[in-house]
Amino acid sequence: MSDERTLAEGMVEKIGEETGALTHETHMNGEKTPFVEKRPFRDHREGLMRIGELLGGPETAVIGDTSDIGAVGHRVVHGGEAFHEPTIIDDRVLEAIRDNIELAPLHNPPNLLGIEVAKSIFPDAVQVAVFDTAFHQTLPMPAFLYAIPYELYEKHRVRRYGFHGTSHAYVCERASAYLETSLEGLRLITLHLGNGASMAAVKDGKCIDTTMGMTPLGGLVMGTRSGDVDPALPFFLADHLDMSLGDIDRVLNRESGLKGLCGSNDMREVIRMAQSGHDRARIALDVYIYRIRKFIGAYAAALEGLDAMVFTAGIGENAPTIRWRACEGLGHLGIALDRARNTVPGKGISEISAEGSRVRVLVVPTDEELRIAQETKRVIEK
Numbered sequence: 329m330s331d332e333r334t335l336a337e338g339m340v341e342k343i344g345e346e347t348g349a350l351t352h353e354t355h356m357n358g359e360k361t362p363f364v365e366k367r368p369f370r371d372h373r374e375g376l377m378r379i380g381e382l383l384g385g386p387e388t389a390v391i392g393d394t395s396d397i398g399a400v401g402h403r404v405v406h407g408g409e410a411f412h413e414p415t416i417i418d419d420r421v422l423e424a425i426r427d428n429i430e431l432a433p434l435h436n437p438p439n440l441l442g443i444e445v446a447k448s449i450f451p452d453a454v455q456v457a458v459f460d461t462a463f464h465q466t467l468p469m470p471a472f473l474y475a476i477p478y479e480l481y482e483k484h485r486v487r488r489y490g491f492h493g494t495s496h497a498y499v500c501e502r503a504s505a506y507l508e509t510s511l512e513g514l515r516l517i518t519l520h521l522g523n524g525a526s527m528a529a530v531k532d533g534k535c536i537d538t539t540m541g542m543t544p545l546g547g548l549v550m551g552t553r554s555g556d557v558d559p560a561l562p563f564f565l566a567d568h569l570d571m572s573l574g575d576i577d578r579v580l581n582r583e584s585g586l587k588g589l590c591g592s593n594d595m596r597e598v599i600r601m602a603q604s605g606h607d608r609a610r611i612a613l614d615v616y617i618y619r620i621r622k623f624i625g626a627y628a629a630a631l632e633g634l635d636a637m638v639f640t641a642g643i644g645e646n647a648p649t650i651r652w653r654a655c656e657g658l659g660h661l662g663i664a665l666d667r668a669r670n671t672v673p674g675k676g677i678s679e680i681s682a683e684g685s686r687v688r689v690l691v692v693p694t695d696e697e698l699r700i701a702q703e704t705k706r707v708i709e710k
């Protein structure tokens with residue numbers, strides 16, 4: 329961590345399916361050496377155990393033995409209201425993550441398993457949880473409370489939580505360093521546009537609003553998720569189309585968004601289709617962009633002005649046309665992009681706003697793994 333160098337990176341995909349794959353790339357002596365293993369991985373435990381072996385294995389080693397690892401940082405999706413910052417994992421923290429399973433049934437159980445397996449692979453390491461929700465715990469009550477019976481908040485913790493917190497926090501800090509301006513006094517909008525997508529309004533380094541809600545389904549149009557819809561839509565789907573709760577969940581989470589509108593959830597393909605005259609792809613892009621613009625306006629009001637905007641994640645970093653259309657015509661808010669800078673941004677952080685634009689607009693590559701490592705180090709050094 330002294331020079332924040334990546335020693336190895338990799339992932340296990342298609343866990344539980346017949347054709348699994350593990351990739352593991354070591355970065356040693358300035359050279360990147362890939363290692364691929366194509367075979368089924370029964371479950372997350374088997375995948376993570378194998379990663380542990382490879383880190384010390386004969387041809388893929390980047391550490392001497394497992395005692396070389398001082399800490400393991402875990403991305404934990406839902407920390408509920410219990411966690412405002414990264415935390416060393418002890419029994420009390422495990423219990424709290426378990427308590428939040430009802431808020432994130434798909435994510436918190438595998439997170440718990442990951443912690444358990446990491447403890448057995450690295451028994452000497454400190455385990456740290458970095459929560460996706462933590463950065464948004466500064467939301468003021470008017471921004472996080474839904475106008476539904478108050479008991480649902482008090483007794484069942486129904487409220488807006490927000491996600492992608494590690495990414496929003498990371499790009500805020502990077503932007504403040506690039507702009508050579510302290511986060512104190514800075515009014516920022518961050519746009520994390522990946523498969524999942526969310527925006528955050530950040531004032532004095534604190535998040536004051538974000539587009540995702542109690543779950544990661546709310547807000548922007550995403551690859552396969554609808555984002556905001558009329559909350560009465562599920563009644564209509566149940567009453568008129570005879571859909572079960574499971575059907576509705578599938579439709580809104582997996583069959584909506586760009587995919588629902590034009591058949592593809594891959595932004596590269598949607599842009600290609602739109603360029604070659606595919607009507608529905610054009611409509612999908614229009615809806616996608618309109619939603620972003622609407623939130624830019626909303627957040628400029630929430631922040632009482634705007635100093636900078638940051639685009640990040642797969643689409644935010646790589647799709648000039650989306651950035652251009654999201655900002656076009658927003659001169660009244662002080663936002664003006666430079667066409668050439670936007671089309672070919674430099675490597676790393678780049679500024680794409682026009683000379684003289686009151687709002688400075690940046691593209692900042694996100695790095696959630698690095699942020700998790702930095703936070704983990706910060707916690708154990710406290």
Ligand code: ADP
Pocket residue numbers: 521522523524551593594595596597599641642643646647
């Ligand atoms: P995840 O949320 O899965 O981490 P990413 O941040 O990798 O997702 O973003 C994935 C999205 O980025 C996909 O919709 C993909 O099409 C889009 N994307 C990646 N590269 C480009 C590009 N050059 N132009 C447009 N979209 C891109």
